[in-house]
Amino acid sequence: MTAKTKTSKATPQKPKDNRVGPPSFWRRYVSQIGIVGVGLIMWLAFVIAAPEVFTNKNIYLAFAQTTPQFGIIAIALTFVVITGEMDLSFPSIMALGTAVFCLLAQGGLAWPLALVAAFGTGAICGWINGTLVAFLNIPSLVVTIGTSFLFRGLELVMMDGSGVPLTAQDYPEMHALLRSSPFGIPVQTIWMVVILIGAWLLLNRTRFGAHVFLVGDNPTSARLMGINAVSVKTRAFILVGIMATFSGLMTSIYGFYFWPTTGEGFLLNTIASVFLGGTSVFGGTGSVAGSFFASYIIGAINAGVVAAGINAFYTQLAFGLVIVVSVVLQTLIDRRTKRQSLTGR
Amino acid sequence: MTKATPPTGTPVIELRNVSKTFGEVRSLSNVDFAVYPGEIVGLLGDNGAGKSTLVKTVMGFHSPDPGGEIWFGGNRIDDWSVARARDLGIETIYQERALCEKQPIWRNMFMGREPRSKWGLLDVAKMRSESARLMSDHMGFTSAAVHPDNVVATMSGGEKQGVAITRALYFDANLVILDEPTVGLSLTETKKTLDFVGGIKKAGKSAIFIDHNIFHVYPVVDRLYVLDRGKVAGIYDKSEISMDELIERLYHVARTGSLD
Numbered sequence: 001m002t003a004k005t006k007t008s009k010a011t012p013q014k015p016k017d018n019r020v021g022p023p024s025f026w027r028r029y030v031s032q033i034g035i036v037g038v039g040l041i042m043w044l045a046f047v048i049a050a051p052e053v054f055t056n057k058n059i060y061l062a063f064a065q066t067t068p069q070f071g072i073i074a075i076a077l078t079f080v081v082i083t084g085e086m087d088l089s090f091p092s093i094m095a096l097g098t099a100v101f102c103l104l105a106q107g108g109l110a111w112p113l114a115l116v117a118a119f120g121t122g123a124i125c126g127w128i129n130g131t132l133v134a135f136l137n138i139p140s141l142v143v144t145i146g147t148s149f150l151f152r153g154l155e156l157v158m159m160d161g162s163g164v165p166l167t168a169q170d171y172p173e174m175h176a177l178l179r180s181s182p183f184g185i186p187v188q189t190i191w192m193v194v195i196l197i198g199a200w201l202l203l204n205r206t207r208f209g210a211h212v213f214l215v216g217d218n219p220t221s222a223r224l225m226g227i228n229a230v231s232v233k234t235r236a237f238i239l240v241g242i243m244a245t246f247s248g249l250m251t252s253i254y255g256f257y258f259w260p261t262t263g264e265g266f267l268l269n270t271i272a273s274v275f276l277g278g279t280s281v282f283g284g285t286g287s288v289a290g291s292f293f294a295s296y297i298i299g300a301i302n303a304g305v306v307a308a309g310i311n312a313f314y315t316q317l318a319f320g321l322v323i324v325v326s327v328v329l330q331t332l333i334d335r336r337t338k339r340q341s342l343t344g345r
Numbered sequence: 346m347t348k349a350t351p352p353t354g355t356p357v358i359e360l361r362n363v364s365k366t367f368g369e370v371r372s373l374s375n376v377d378f379a380v381y382p383g384e385i386v387g388l389l390g391d392n393g394a395g396k397s398t399l400v401k402t403v404m405g406f407h408s409p410d411p412g413g414e415i416w417f418g419g420n421r422i423d424d425w426s427v428a429r430a431r432d433l434g435i436e437t438i439y440q441e442r443a444l445c446e447k448q449p450i451w452r453n454m455f456m457g458r459e460p461r462s463k464w465g466l467l468d469v470a471k472m473r474s475e476s477a478r479l480m481s482d483h484m485g486f487t488s489a490a491v492h493p494d495n496v497v498a499t500m501s502g503g504e505k506q507g508v509a510i511t512r513a514l515y516f517d518a519n520l521v522i523l524d525e526p527t528v529g530l531s532l533t534e535t536k537k538t539l540d541f542v543g544g545i546k547k548a549g550k551s552a553i554f555i556d557h558n559i560f561h562v563y564p565v566v567d568r569l570y571v572l573d574r575g576k577v578a579g580i581y582d583k584s585e586i587s588m589d590e591l592i593e594r595l596y597h598v599a600r601t602g603s604l605d
Contacts, residue, residue: 225456
């Protein structure tokens with residue numbers, strides 16, 4: 001035994017590798033830890049600034065009802081951003097999908113069928129976006145600015161610019177589905193949690209999700225290994241179209257009225273949620289859980305700024321700041337992992 | 346044109362009369378190409394001779410111009426695609442490596458052919474453990490040095506190539522295509538790669554081997570195709586040509602565009 005150890009000590013060994021082992025917990029979850037940290041600090045600041053508001057549970061109930069209105073789109077938009085694309089047309093899809101529901105339901109169609117038609121409309125809008133972007137290879141920012149006007153214009157023509165009341169008497173089931181509070185929990189947040197779980201499984205436990213990451217990271221490599229990048233991107237856009245319609249319905253039922261302008265004011269906070277959530281502008285990395293938590297932070301900024309007695313114009317400034325700062329931070333982290341200098345030169 | 350005596354049997358893969366045009370550029374013109382079971386075919390040619398285009402056509406990444414035919418195991422296949430080719434047991438180690446650098450090793454290892462459990466969901470646990478096993482068994486990484494969760498961007502060139510080679514090996518391919526696999530590799534890494542090519546033949550499988558360095562290609566191959574400006578300039582059996590003769594001919598081709 002002792003002799004053995006001696007001989008093994010005597011044999012020259014390869015020098016120990018200086019490379020690191022598995023990535024540490026900190027390194028793997030740094031962006032998620034960051035979001036939670038930012039959220040906590042902000043919450044403390046709001047509690048100090050307006051204690052009587054932020055120790056009252058009503059403000060949290062209000063968050064839980066309104067945040068999912070853009071949060072569910074942020075979760076779906078995360079897929080598109082990970083593939084390296086962007087969708088700016090979802091506010092218009094919210095309106096167009098809901099308009100289809102309203103017109104059909106008013107025309108006497110049963111509400112479940114009208115709902116199916118509304119989601120179908122959202123899916124078709126997403127398919128149009130995805131096909132133009134992925135199949136024809138046009139930059140998604142340009143395509144979706146165009147289709148944003150197209151979908152909005154179509155909706156305004158269909159509605160002739162007027163709205164539709166969505167009262168609880170006329171649409172009891174829709175109100176139960178989208179505006180109730182079972183066990184005191186606002187149903188909007190229950191939906192958001194259900195959608196988060198579904199989206200997490202889709203992104204992390206299906207082939208489609210795996211291909212979303214690969215296509216966003218390096219589309220050529222993905223294609224060389226037999227992944228259909230066009231189909232993956234198109235499906236991601238369809239997901240946004242369906243979720244935008246869901247959000248349009250939820251928002252309209254919440255206000256008891258479908259406004260033809262539905263969706264306006266949703267662009268900035270939804271995109272801010274995705275980027276604050278740690279999803280990279282460069283594609284290839286991102287997290288739906290990050291978008292989920294970031295949505296509530298963005299929702300809190302909105303409510304907190306008002307409750308703290310600060311002029312509401314500051315919310316725009318805050319959203320802008322959130323987008324710019326999170327994109328800059330991601331760039332710096334990205335350069336570090338690629339071992340480049342911080343300015344990329 | 347010299348013509349080697351073709352091996353007998355049905356080719357694993359065969360291209361008949363394949364041309365490929367990109368806009369104004371004709372990368373391949375009327376190429377006939379076949380790989381038989383158990384042989385290593387070398388592909389030589391200058392830059393721009395069409396080697397990579399030929400490989401990507403075999404792989405289904407490029408579809409041939411109308412008139413070209415792709416035959417697999419004696420059957421003509423019309424809807425040839427990368428996914429189809431990989432399903433039928435053709436794997437490629439590309440010159441550009443075809444890795445996704447921001448992703449962990451396990452995602453790269455199973456890229457495009459992710460294993461699923463009985464629920465239809467991804468078997469991530471299997472992807473992780475298989476990657477760890479493959480890395481220590483085949484790539485010679487000690488498990489402490491490289492972890493399956495490490496992103497590819499943090500690895501060295503040789504380690505990246507190791508991932509690409511191990512990936513091709515894992516799926517137990519009948520035909521492995523190696524497109525310039527030794528570019529940028531160290532001496533030991535190059536030797537490992539050449540041993541790997543020898544191992545393919547021992548296992549009774551086929552390979553297409555492309556390399557600029559004729560000293561790497563000649564010792565491991567059975568037959569050689571010489572490409573020039575998108576055309577097959579010559580096919581040689583290794584027994585009928587020595588390395589010096591081959592080098593002489595290649596110079597000649599580069600100067601005149603023909604072997605004669």
